[in-house]
Amino acid sequence: MRLDHPSPDDLGQDYLEIRDLTVDFDGFKAVSGVDLTLLQGRVHFLIGPNGAGKTTLIDAITGLVPATGVARYRNHNLLALKSHRIVRAGIGRTFQTATVFEELSVLQNLDIAGGVHRSPFALLRARRGTPDYVEAALGTIGLGDLRDRPAGVLAHGQKQWLEIGMLLVQDAKVMLLDEPVAGMSAEEREETGALLQRIGTERTIVVVEHDMDFVRSFADLVTVMHAGKVLTEGTVTEIQANARVQEVYLGRTADAAEAAEAAEADAVTHEGAGRD
Amino acid sequence: MKSAVRTFGPLVAIAVLAVLLLVVAPSVLSPFRLNNLGKYCCWAIAAVGIGLAWGRGGMLVMGQGVFFGIGGYAMAMHLKLEAAGPEGIPDFMLLYGDGTMPGWWEPFRSGAFTLFAIVALPAVAAAILGWAIFKRKVKGAYFAILTQAMAVVFATLLIATIQETGGFNGLNQFTFFFGYNLYDPVNKRMVYSITAGLLIACLVVVWQLYRSRFGELLVATRDAEERVRFLGHDPANVKLAAFVIAAVMASIGGAMFAPIAGIISPSDVDATASIFLIAGVALGGRALLLGPALGALAVGYGRSTLSEQFPDQWTYFLGALFIVVILMFPAGLISAAGRAAGLLRPRRRVRPTAARPAGATS
Numbered sequence: 092m093r094l095d096h097p098s099p100d101d102l103g104q105d106y107l108e109i110r111d112l113t114v115d116f117d118g119f120k121a122v123s124g125v126d127l128t129l130l131q132g133r134v135h136f137l138i139g140p141n142g143a144g145k146t147t148l149i150d151a152i153t154g155l156v157p158a159t160g161v162a163r164y165r166n167h168n169l170l171a172l173k174s175h176r177i178v179r180a181g182i183g184r185t186f187q188t189a190t191v192f193e194e195l196s197v198l199q200n201l202d203i204a205g206g207v208h209r210s211p212f213a214l215l216r217a218r219r220g221t222p223d224y225v226e227a228a229l230g231t232i233g234l235g236d237l238r239d240r241p242a243g244v245l246a247h248g249q250k251q252w253l254e255i256g257m258l259l260v261q262d263a264k265v266m267l268l269d270e271p272v273a274g275m276s277a278e279e280r281e282e283t284g285a286l287l288q289r290i291g292t293e294r295t296i297v298v299v300e301h302d303m304d305f306v307r308s309f310a311d312l313v314t315v316m317h318a319g320k321v322l323t324e325g326t327v328t329e330i331q332a333n334a335r336v337q338e339v340y341l342g343r344t345a346d347a348a349e350a351a352e353a354a355e356a357d358a359v360t361h362e363g364a365g366r367d
Numbered sequence: 368m369k370s371a372v373r374t375f376g377p378l379v380a381i382a383v384l385a386v387l388l389l390v391v392a393p394s395v396l397s398p399f400r401l402n403n404l405g406k407y408c409c410w411a412i413a414a415v416g417i418g419l420a421w422g423r424g425g426m427l428v429m430g431q432g433v434f435f436g437i438g439g440y441a442m443a444m445h446l447k448l449e450a451a452g453p454e455g456i457p458d459f460m461l462l463y464g465d466g467t468m469p470g471w472w473e474p475f476r477s478g479a480f481t482l483f484a485i486v487a488l489p490a491v492a493a494a495i496l497g498w499a500i501f502k503r504k505v506k507g508a509y510f511a512i513l514t515q516a517m518a519v520v521f522a523t524l525l526i527a528t529i530q531e532t533g534g535f536n537g538l539n540q541f542t543f544f545f546g547y548n549l550y551d552p553v554n555k556r557m558v559y560s561i562t563a564g565l566l567i568a569c570l571v572v573v574w575q576l577y578r579s580r581f582g583e584l585l586v587a588t589r590d591a592e593e594r595v596r597f598l599g600h601d602p603a604n605v606k607l608a609a610f611v612i613a614a615v616m617a618s619i620g621g622a623m624f625a626p627i628a629g630i631i632s633p634s635d636v637d638a639t640a641s642i643f644l645i646a647g648v649a650l651g652g653r654a655l656l657l658g659p660a661l662g663a664l665a666v667g668y669g670r671s672t673l674s675e676q677f678p679d680q681w682t683y684f685l686g687a688l689f690i691v692v693i694l695m696f697p698a699g700l701i702s703a704a705g706r707a708a709g710l711l712r713p714r715r716r717v718r719p720t721a722a723r724p725a726g727a728t729s
């Protein structure tokens with residue numbers, strides 16, 4: 092549609108382009124005129140206070156809620172596609188609460204995510220052995236030892252990793268992860284961050300997150316949302332220096348800003364201590 | 368080894384059932400009892416499909432009598448025309464009508480067309496119906512009520528069309544089955560064997576479906592329909608496939624019911640008959656491979672024996688048993704019996720304590 096815009100191939104990059112995206116819930120604009128360009132090879136963070144519209148934005152891109160505007164990936168007009176077609180176009184997502192198939196084993200969960208690559212006829216055959224791409228994903232998410240466990244017994248963090256593994260098997264080129272590290276321990280967060288960086292090089296990764304420490308450690312680019320709009324976009328340093336961001340997000344009160352700074356100072360001290 | 372047992376164990380169970388139905392039963396049962404067993408097999412064939420749609424797919428199909436009826440009436444129409452002879456028309460049309468046959472009866476003179484129709488008609492009907500239902504995301508109780516209503520409408524329609532379908536009396540008095548005289552006990556036994564064979568074939572089909580990736584996808588759709596969407600599948604299509612297969616199986620069961628019972632009438636395909644099919648599946652265990660078939664055979668047997676001894680009360684027995692099973696053994700009597708006998712080990716070694724969050728530490 093936008094002929095003036097360079098195509099993904101011209102840029103040598105995959106990207107998801109969002110223009111003037113608006114989600115209207117009976118007059119209440121949960122997302123309002125959002126513009127975003129999500130480039131391949133970056134871990135892109137989406138932050139903002141509760142109710143800012145982050146989840147709704149992802150819902151709109153993945154066909155869960157109707158929206159107006161433009162959401163374009165390669166030659167797909169995402170706003171006109173059904174959810175399962177969007178997945179087949181290469182866009183995968185996770186949910187705020189992990190949704191793995193609890194009865195199926197870790198391996199079966201990964202395998203079932205490979206269905207997009209199979210013909211209906213191939214679905215009628217039983218699984219024999221483990222396909223390479225499933226094995227590879229299992230290794231990447233580090234759940235090899237738990238391959239035959241039912242996913243229901245996994246710890247919270249492991250379920251999130253399994254979901255990311257399922258996106259890998261799906262071969263999602265764009266991964267939209269809604270608060271993947273919420274409720275994780277500090278080590279689990281570290282591992283998740285490292286995992287995202289590892290798989291992020293040939294993908295477009297969008298992470299919704301509240302925890303600023305996590306954002307600081309792993310974000311290439313941060314978009315701040317507030318009340319359905321994009322407040323600003325930039326590197327972590329730029330974001331933190333932005334007065335309006337501090338106002339709406341980081342420091343709704345002066346105390347919170349102080350606390351954030353204290354936490355940062357703390358982290359630096361720890362780093363120093365580690366080197367001794 | 369262990370996984371081979373898990374994979375092929377069910378096949379052995381199917382083989383045992385095949386020997387019982389095809390070898391043992393014909394040699395020990397009287398022709399009358401064998402014919403009754405044939406009837407139960409017809410219900411069991413429909414039940415196998417219900418197990419797929421309801422047990423694995425989570426769709427409570429309360430109107431399978433419709434598809435049972437489509438197959439049953441298609442077959443019965445052919446048998447009626449066969450009995451009437453070439454150019455002849457069914458007796459009831461002379462009795463209740465003006466002696467002309469509706470045009471849509473004509474193709475059923477052909478045996479080949481009839482066999483084709485027995486598979487194609489329910490498939491097309493279920494596909495259209497399922498498409499409308501699943502694309503609109505109708506599910507749960509609404510789905511159950513809708514399918515049940517379908518059975519009511521179907522039976523009412525049959526009763527109202529006495530000149531075309533025999534009305535309340537249905538279609539009966541068949542003399543030939545594809546050229547074989549149905550009064551000959553040898554031929555009766557052949558019809559029984561075909562029916563039992565079809566039951567075994569349907570069991571093998573669902574065995575393969577359950578172990579296939581489609582089977583996993585179907586269970587996944589049952590348990591988390593919206594999540595399946597984000598695997599890139601339209602859950603409506605997954606459910607549609609199971610619904611169509613279940614409809615075809617019900618139709619096959621109905622088709623064999625006509626020559627075995629010697630009659631097909633609205634009371635064989637109405638809402639009550641549909642619930643009766645569901646009851647067998649629930650008793651046997653809807654999600655198990657053999658549960659629906661064995662449940663349907665048992666309910667069929669119970670129905671015959673109880674109705675011989677207590678013609679008026681047997682439905683209450685069945686109703687009471689149904690309630691007890693649903694309340695106490697929701698997974699069915701077979702799994703309850705299996706667990707009691709210690710035959711079935713717990714399906715999965717679920718030890719939540721063993722799930723440490725350190726799994727990914729490299």
Ligand SMILES: Nc1ncnc2c1ncn2[C@@H]1O[C@H](COP(=O)(O)OP(=O)(O)OP(=O)(O)O)[C@@H](O)[C@H]1O
Nearest residue numbers: 116119121139140141142143144145146147148187
């Ligand atoms: N289906 C809906 N109908 C009406 N309003 C909705 C609906 N879904 C979300 N909202 C509203 O839209 C706003 C944005 O919600 P959203 O879930 O996108 O926020 P969020 O940024 O993801 O917040 P959180 O950080 O709490 O997850 C909220 O005010 C919410 O109440």
Ligand SMILES: [Mg+2]
Nearest residue numbers: 145146147187
């Ligand atoms: Mg949210």
